[in-house]
Amino acid sequence: MYQSTPPWDIGRPQREFLQLAEAGAIRGRVLDVGCGTGEHTLMAAARGLDAMGVDTTAAAIASAERKARERGIAARFLVHDALHLPSLGEQFDTALDCGLFHVFSDEDRRVFVDSLSAVVRPGGRYLMLCFSERQPGDFGPRRVTQAEIRSSFARVWRVDSIEPAALENNGGVDVQGWLACLTRA
DSSP, rough: OSSSOOOOOOSSSSHHHHHHTTOOOSSSSSSEOOTTTTTHHHHHHHHHEEEEEEOOOHHHHHHHHHHHHHOOOOOOOEEOOOOGGGGGGEEEEEEEEEESSSGGGHHHHHHHHHHHHHHHHEEEEEEEEEETTTSOOOSSSSSSSHHHHHHHHHHTTEEEEEEEEEEEEHHHHEEEEEOOOOOEE
């Protein structure tokens, strides 16, 4: 996917996450799951936060590391599977997810939520942008309903809000999504 620029790589943070950062909602130790080329990790680190981005794609991580060097930002990046976060051996206060949750199958969603729950401290936040069922057509990843978000996280998380949101892309047409803010019990 990273041989050329994928549609989700807009070269800057998503508007929704930038607003959350400016409001102080992204805090403490930050984990950006499925970080791609690292824009959200770099955004958090530029604000003085200890930020780590993980992605399974080595080319994306290499690009993120290059951006960090070029911008003089101290951020950590690691090729790592979000379904195996406990093996990082770390705990986080905030987890960011822009476009990862909606690519998982039902079974992998359960594994992901357990993996995430193991590395986010109680009281920590999970901030997610994902495709919504309101997005017309069938191009792109699976659409996610509010009910799916609520049921996926029901055991260990409190859903603080799920709001309509736009996912920007480099094709110029925003995708209808959800911005979900959850707190780890």
